[in-house]
Amino acid sequence: MTFRxxxxxxxxxxxxxxxxxxxKGIAYEYVPYALRKGETRTPEFLALNPAGLVPVLESDDGQVLVQSLAIIEWLDETQPGPRLLPEGADGxxxxxxxxxxxxxxxxxLNNLRVLTxxxxxxxxxxxxxxxxxxEWVETTFDPLEIMLAQDSRTGRFCHGDTPxxxxxxxxxxxxxxxxxxxxTSRWPTIARIFDAADALPAFREAAPAHQPDAV
Amino acid sequence: MTFRxxxxxxxxxxxxxxxxxxxKGIAYEYVPYALRKGETRTPEFLALNPAGLVPVLESDDGQVLVQSLAIIEWLDETQPGPRLLPEGADGxxxxxxxxxxxxxxxxxLNNLRVLTxxxxxxxxxxxxxxxxxxEWVETTFDPLEIMLAQDSRTGRFCHGDTPxxxxxxxxxxxxxxxxxxxxTSRWPTIARIFDAADALPAFREAAPAHQPDAV
Known part of the structure; x- marks a missing residue:
């Protein structure tokens, strides 16, 4: 299966x-949209996703998937490669x-359309x-830091030693x-996990600054 | 297993x-918190959920679950009763x-702490x-209506004929x-699905107005 x-x-x-x-080691064609120029509000894009939001993952069998977390769960359930969710229901x-x-x-609370x-x-x-x-970063990163730091299931990454x-x-x-x-130094566990991720090509190559449309 | x-x-x-x-037909003990009175900011509650947010589901084996969608997925994976997610990955x-x-x-964008x-x-x-x-209801209900109305997988409910x-x-x-x-009449499919749900005791008995702490 190939993806756009x-x-x-x-x-x-x-x-x-x-x-x-x-x-997961899945290759994809990168199709960039300049949000500030309204490129996700065109009739063509709205036919793909009526919400006018990125990301959208399109497969060569005509599947069109929206909402990043739903897409990631779908990838994890259908595609080969390392599992991104643990095996057990509690995990x-x-x-x-x-x-x-x-x-x-x-x-x-913090995306472009809300700030606008x-x-x-x-x-x-x-x-x-x-x-x-x-405000909203601190409101949630403060308890997230506690939940990561105080739980023995946290490892090199948020849950164990694999990302x-x-x-x-x-x-x-x-x-x-x-x-x-x-x-980020206000949250040492979050900072440590970010650094562990940033040391891996899979994350680093996903970073905003390293994309073809980065300005 | 019993739940609070x-x-x-x-x-x-x-x-x-x-x-x-x-x-899913799961009984639970109802423990109410008055958000405006800060009852989720006490040391006791923060020990349960450092984020100070409801809902929290506690089981008699000591499991403490947070984030409503994560809890519902867990219930669907571990508890008997009708499935709340479809069998296939695409669904x-x-x-x-x-x-x-x-x-x-x-x-x-619309909860109490944001409005405050x-x-x-x-x-x-x-x-x-x-x-x-x-603004935020319309921004998402407008495309949600399109996605529900234009997809043959929508039935009496959002996905097929079971909730x-x-x-x-x-x-x-x-x-x-x-x-x-x-x-809601601006969104006829959403209105129809709401009515179908509201006709079922499972939904109606979950409605805010029917809870013991309703004012």
Missing amino acids: LHNFFRSSTSTRLRAALNL RARVRALSYMIACEIHP RLTEQFGADEAAQKAWFT GLADCCLYAQVWNNRRFDID | LHNFFRSSTSTRLRAALNL RARVRALSYMIACEIHP RLTEQFGADEAAQKAWFT GLADCCLYAQVWNNRRFDID
Whole structure:
């Protein structure tokens, strides 16, 4: 099966999906969209994903998948390569919970369309956007640090010594945090896991700065 | 196995989890927390969930599960009762994507702590909160309606004729929308699925208004 990845270099959800594809050793065609230029609002793209959001993964058998976490679970269930979720239900519940803390509590509040809306509705300037962004990172990274540091199931990565779904989310979020110069050293376990991921080509090659559309 | 559900009647994530528990026929002890009174910020609760968020599902064997979607997947993998996710990977990817559209694109932007933050940081009044809330519901319910209406896999419920994970999310979000009097008739397929769910005791008994701590 061959894949086309419709995505954007800086999009955090795209970054986590690129990391997952790389970890599983799945090659893909890279199709970039410039969000600020409205390239995901064209009739062609909306036919692919009515929500107008990246990433979208398209396979050569006509499958069109949306929502990064749903795509990663699908890849893990159908494609060869290392498993990104643990075998046991308890481990899977933990990895999903850590992932959703980032995917449901941080990212949705801090993406481009939300920051833009803050400016449109409330006149938020760059400093106000940064305060907002930082608030939601700290609100969830503080307890995430506790949950990682205090649980013996945490290893070199979020769950054991092999990277998986939660690490993809963590890696993408720490990259996203750089947009507002948020210092990861406040969260030593998160910082350590980010560094362990960043040492692997699968993650490093998924990083925003290393994509063909990076500016 | 017996369960204690730490939750709050109006919390949308609690509602979706209650619906899932009811659909699977799992009884639970109901433990209410008044969010506005800070009852999830006590040392006792933070020991249970460092993020200070409901819902938390505690089992009699000492398992403590957080994040509603991770809990529902765990219940579906480990407990008897009707399956809330389809058998095939493609169906699961669709149901998860529909669920995450609500859980990652609407709910995180519209919960109590975010609305409170809008007021604290930007002085948002009730009308400004309503404009914000409505914006994010429409931004995602519009494409969700298209994806449900145009896909032959949609049946009486989001995916086929039996209720599952996506219906739990949809049902809870439509209830949440009532807080700002958002009219569901703009989205006929969503409205129809909500009505189908609301006709079932499993959903109706999970609704905010029917909980012991409802005010």
